[in-house]
Amino acid sequence: MSSVAITVDHISKRYKLGEAKNRHSSLKEQMTKSLKSVFRMNGHHSSCDKNDIYWALKDITFEVKEGEVVGLIGHNGAGKSTLLKILTRITSPTTGKIKLHGRVSSLLEVGTGFHPELTGRENIYLNGAILGMKKEEISRKFDEIVAFAEVERFLDTPVKRYSSGMGVRLAFAVAAHLEPEILLIDEVLAVGDSGFQRKCLGKMESVSKEGRTIIFVSHQMAAVSNLCNRAILLQDGQIKMMGDTESVVKRYLVNVGEQSDLPLHVRTDRVGSGRLRFSELRIEDFNGNATRTILSGEGIKLILKYNSCIENDDELQNVSVAALFLDRGGNKIFTVGSFISGGDFEKAPSCGSFVCEIPKFLLVEEEYHIHVWASVNGEEADYVENALTVNVASRNILGTSFTLLKRKHGTFVMPHSWMCHISL
Known part of the structure; x- marks a missing residue:
């Protein structure tokens, strides 16, 4: 023993x-x-x-x-x-x-x-x-x-x-x-x-x-x-x-x-200084409709509402914000961040919304979790794991009869085409 x-x-x-x-x-x-x-x-x-x-x-x-x-x-x-x-x-x-x-x-x-x-x-x-x-x-x-x-x-x-x-x-x-x-x-x-x-x-x-x-x-x-x-x-x-x-x-x-089913503003399992605090994460299609189910290939917007819990805080300086997508097993799939796209905010109001546009959401059919994070002046201000759970549904984005791409096929739906050439 x-x-x-x-x-x-x-x-x-x-x-x-x-x-x-x-x-x-x-x-x-x-x-x-x-x-x-x-x-x-x-x-x-x-x-x-x-x-x-x-x-x-x-x-x-x-x-x-x-x-x-x-x-x-x-x-x-x-x-x-x-x-x-x-x-x-x-x-x-x-x-x-x-x-x-x-x-x-x-x-x-x-x-x-x-x-x-x-x-x-x-x-x-x-x-x-x-x-x-x-x-x-x-x-x-x-x-x-x-x-x-x-x-x-x-x-x-x-x-x-x-x-x-x-x-x-x-x-x-x-x-x-x-x-x-x-x-x-x-x-x-x-x-x-x-x-x-x-x-x-x-x-x-x-x-x-x-x-x-x-x-x-x-x-x-x-x-x-x-x-x-x-x-x-x-x-x-x-x-x-x-x-x-x-x-x-x-x-x-x-x-x-x-x-992830709890409203973001009541979540207590978060870290950061509180200089900026997320209150809501919402996903919308490009027509402004809120959704928890994303169609592969569709364009979406991530809307992150926030405020500051510091009294008399009129303006935030040097704000960076990000969202990380993970699959059901906790594997990191991709990150969208203002520092990646070159869109950090030198100034931001103490209360407002950050919006991230993704022109084509190319993940395969599965359930995904989203972590959200922000820093102010280089200091971590708020980080919440599993702020939202979303489902992705496959659809025919390539104009073919094969529509149901699932996790067994990989992670992303990659636009592509095949050709056959005669060997000389």
Whole structure:
């Protein structure tokens, strides 16, 4: 019978909102670095009342056995990142205790644990030393780490000059290869191309087969389902469900639908300063008719109503706004953002609407979820996951008899034609 690697015993964590500024970079900064990271969760609700007490975690208890791969899932603000920070001792619980049996390596944010002034080579040895490894042990793994991260040319360059993609490749390589007994990973698949993501998943699978323990946080349900044999669903800082991955993921997806049915202005599961707050997301066709069912190939408008919860706020400066479309499995499909189209707003009234026009909506028939986000003066102002659920219905957009394009055919309806030429 497997030994217990992680024991979490009645953990709770309390914050006083407004005690510290958001330490995460803004979504705009992350996404404009080649759109490699989207909509990360910072573990705190925003509020106009800066004196509110917020319980990020409430009486969390569970065990993880050696060699288990456990998925940790939940909506934005559910407490996932807070729990991982407690497990890595970055922060202390308000009540309760944890027991960890073995060395812990973590990748909670891009470049966490790296010293920006040190080179990639120096940071590899620094991280190994933090894990308690001898120099000889680190050297034995050094070439493997460098090959995985694909940063050989930049090994002697300070990591502050690395791109976000280079930073996360090296951070993951170090975390996964220095032989920790416990590996904690938070949304590593949000950064990097598809090839790198496949490498990460493959490495996590091999690490688990070696008997090491993994807790994996992700909004990508396909990755959680493929990698994890058990999952924990957090909601409002509490364990909503714990069990086999398939059942927990199904429950999470049901919760996604329930949340998106709530009016946007009453949603409390949001993050940001509140300088700008979304109150309604509506989709209209080009005739002005509101709809929750989009026909493939039709033009649509996303209308995002907003206001500021800051008193006497007459005008907002340097506003950026975005919407992210995801499929039912939580896979990111595409983003429409003012910073992508070159349409950021130098000035915006404190109350109004942002409108995004999509001339042809070319997704195949399925249910999709929309996350919405905005920043003001470079600071994240509002972010709400699953602000709206929409359905896409196929139609004959190519003028052929084949109309029912479904998810099995891919994600997009791509206009095309075929010809046959005689070979000479």
